[in-house]
Amino acid sequence: MTKEEFQALLDHSVNEARSVLPRGELADYIPELRKADPDHLGIVLTDLEGHIYASGDSDQPFTIQSIVKIFALLYALEYLGPDIVFEKVGMEPSGASFMEMTTLSDFSNKPSNPLINAGAIVVASMISQDIEFQKFLKYISGLCASDGLKVNEAVFDSEVNHSERNHALAWELKRLRLLTNNLEDSLWFYTRGCAVEMTARELSRFAVILANGGCDPLTGEQKISAEIVKIGLTLLFTCGLYNGTGEFAVRIGLPAKSGVGGGILAVSHQRFGIGAYGPSLDIYGNSIGAIKLLSELSAKLDWHTFAQKE
Known part of the structure; x- marks a missing residue:
């Protein structure tokens, strides 16, 4: 062709x-x-x-919303290492909605995988202690051959004001001692990444x-x-x-x-x-x-x- x-x-x-x-x-x-x-x-x-x-x-x-999860995962795997990442998140399909609470249940002590919200919050918590958000944004921009991607501030504010579900997930992650950084900083980093345009x-x-x-x-x-x-x-x-x-x-x-x-x-x-x-x-x-x-x-x-x- x-x-x-x-x-x-x-x-x-x-x-x-x-x-x-x-x-x-x-x-x-x-x-x-x-x-x-x-x-x-x-x-x-x-x-x-x-x-x-x-x-x-x-x-x-x-x-990009949940597409940020693959950028964050690649960064965590590259700079923190697979052993550290998979100690706190699994590698299995969840079979559930991306923000479902049942992905954290009695039969699992960690999120099923890093591409559902619970797993992505854990990964964001890890990398937010290793890199400032602006440098992470520069990392994403470099992978996209962009002169400089930006956060859509209106979308970010909208997400912050309607993030009850992710807050619930984060509190459960905290209870399970899976957050490396504090809860609010972990959620802020994750949510801001979702609003990258x-x-x-x-x-x-x-x-x-x-x-x-x-x-x-x-x-x-x-x-x-x-x-x-x-x-x-x-x-x-x-x-x-x-x-x-x-x-x-x-x-x-x-x-x-x-x-x-x-x-x-x-x-x-x-x-x-x-x-x-x-x-x-x-x-x-x-x-x-x-x-x-x-x-x-x-x-x-x-x-x-x-x-x-x-």
Whole structure:
């Protein structure tokens, strides 16, 4: 397939996927997120040769929300070490909503994995004692090849004022002695990370680094160690889309991470990285348009990790 043919297919697929947008809903528990345009849908694919394909609302900024969890996890694994991280969070799918209290229950003394809210708060507590938030923001910006990402202050304030569920989780984490930093600082760091704003283009730039084993294929710089990327991508494949992860893995077959701001990061090992955006969400809190788009493209182009390659 030529570049022109692929671009045409991408444009057609975005237009087709728009048909499902009315079936979704904007995130309603963070009031500021209700202001997003539910008709927005865009995608950017960056391959290992540096070719960038964009379609739809690919330059519309959005807050990354739960996508910050993979940035925080990679930082913690790289600079604190897997042993320290997995002493306090598990590696197993939870099968529950991302902010469900039952992920902390009598049968578990730690969160199921670092990609649900409870696990992400534990990770944020760890790294907030190792790095100031502005330096962490610079770390994220570097992975996205951005001149300087910013926090959407309106969204941050909205989240802070409606964070009762995360406070409840944090108090239980404190009771279990899983917080490294104090409760308020841990929650502040986590919540501020969720309000970082970027575009699908910038998210795709990060995704292609993961696709290339932590090495930026456009500059040749090793940004993250290959071993840490391997751990991160494995968890994305098994835990990255909340309790919709299994269906996504079967139908699309790529490691991915979503956020209720409408973003989705997806990675094809040694091939390409994807950033997609559509704020209309399905029942699991994942972008309904982006998932439809990725499903159609994966089926047509054999993107599934376990597809038989000819």
